[in-house]
Amino acid sequence: MIYPTDHSASSVDPTLLTGVVASSLKEVAKDFASEFLSPSEAYAREPRLRLLRRFGVQQSDKVRPCDDARRNGSNAATRLVETVALPSIDFVAAVARAFHDAALSRGVEPPLLHLGVDDIGGAYRRVPVSHLHLNAVAFFVPALSRAVIQFCYGLIFGFAASVTQFCRYSKLLGLMIAHVVVLPTEPYVDDFPLIDLASSGTSGQESAAAVARHLGIPFEPAKRRPMAPSTLFLGVICSLFPTRVLFSPASHRVHALLTYCSRVLADSSCSPALASRIAGKLGFLLSHTFGRVGRAGVRLLYAHASQQSDALSVASRSGFRFLHALLSSPHLLHDRQVDFVPTLIRRQASVFTDAADPAARRGVACVLLAQADGSFPLCTFADHIDFHNRISDINQLEAFTVLLSLHQFDFSCVDDVHIFCDNTTAIGVLTKGSCGDCDVLNMIAAAFWLYVQELNISVWISYVPSHANIADAPSRPRTYTPADSFAHLTALGTRFTPFVHPPIPDPLVTANHLP
Secondary structure, X not given: OOOOOOOOHHHHOHHHHHHHHHHHHHHHHOOOEOOOEOHHHHHHHOOOOOOEEEEEEEEOOEEEEEEEOOOOOOOOOOOOOOOOOOOOOHXXXXXXXXXXXXXXXXXXXXXXXXXXXXXXXXXXXXXXXXXXXXXXXXXXEOOOOEEEEEEEOEOOOXXXXXXXXXXXXXXXXXXXXHHHHOOOOOOEOOEEEEEEEHHXXXXXXXXXXHHHXXXXXXXXXXXXXXXXXXXXXXXXXXXXXXXXXXXXEOXXXXXXXXXHHHHHHHHOEOOHHHHHHHHXXXXXXXXXXXXXXXXXXXXXXXXXXXXXXXXXXXXXXXXXXXXXXXXXXXXXXXXXXXXXXXXXXXXXXXXEEEEEOHHHOOEEEEEEEEOOOOOOOEEEEEOOOOOOOOOOOHHHHHHXXXXXXXXXXXXXXXXXXXXXXXXXXXXXXXXXXXXXXXXXXXXXXXXXXXXXXXXXXXXXXXEOOHHHOOOHHHHOOOOOOOHHHHHHHHOOOOEEOOOOOOOOOOHHHHHHOOO
């Protein structure tokens, strides 16, 4: 059947309708899709048609045709048994560091590297399908004053499985380039970052393009970013130096996002579609420029996008104010520099944290078990902390204790900090950078990654069972802890240091009071 006209954007916006038709005609010219067919012609070709409604989505200066596989039930009938793990711009730093370490191990100076980016032309449409009866789309053509049907020969943009299936092809191409051309790359869907020696010029990028052509999934020349010491990748400018990599937010993207946030706050309204678009663009900038800071605000945007109202809730307004503050603060949104320290001489520290809440007499403890200078372990604890009802349960207390641990010890001579915690909720929230239903945990996560950036350290958080956590006993208020529970610490020669209690972070509340 052909779905009747409804109130979606493409059915009422003539610009989107025109864009859908123009994009569909371009696919015919590229042999990605069939010509426009009448219903009788389409059913004669494929009697088992399961039509998808095509609609348009405005993307900067073009309209992308998308197909509604949710409405016709296809996505509900799809079960994915795997998921996609995509790289970040940290892949660039990892490859550059590998070059650096390899050079030093051979007694030569680290080489100058260049980064280029290529994009697969046509992307999804280049992956052929055999089920054409499921790849039939219907849309209205104003010039014909009727609906038409078109068969797509490649993957559909609206199918739940299309991303997973396409990424198999891009992964294959990435492996071919790495093994045949010996050029490090890790595709982000259809974007391929290519890292090569500056002395190689463009030979590596040209060779990678040749491999793509032979596999039948060629790169698009018009979208190429040539090899250079500084290149835009995933919305961030990546600058490569022999001993470091610099990640800088692209100024035009920051300006565009600030404009969006200012307009939304001025109008006190934001459509769900605009909220989703802003959140998507912020995702790259926030997570790749300074860790997981800002995801608390992005979560609020996605929550707003799931609503059917343009009016801003108190939480949504807080999210926009928080993000506006981040984007307009030079001391927060600054360049992130990754210095290359040879793996064998990286200075490391291990920290154990724990918290206890017996009868609401909250206690916390942090133990620095090992540090770079090899000094004795350090332990600090507090029998009771009054949070003034700001922290209300043990999960929040455990997450805050992990943040507290960074304030207790001197990490100025440390490169890597391995934190051990026995609360899986705290680990999950801090690792992800946000929590779906708790603003306090979101505040703590944002403050944690801001402070990690300020300390210029790499952090890894792992789970440790409570019985093996050496911070367990010190975290319990002395009323409930026997004196001999510290025996294992004193046997190690542990020194006890005064507890430092920094202010409880509250970035969302702070953002609410911004002008």
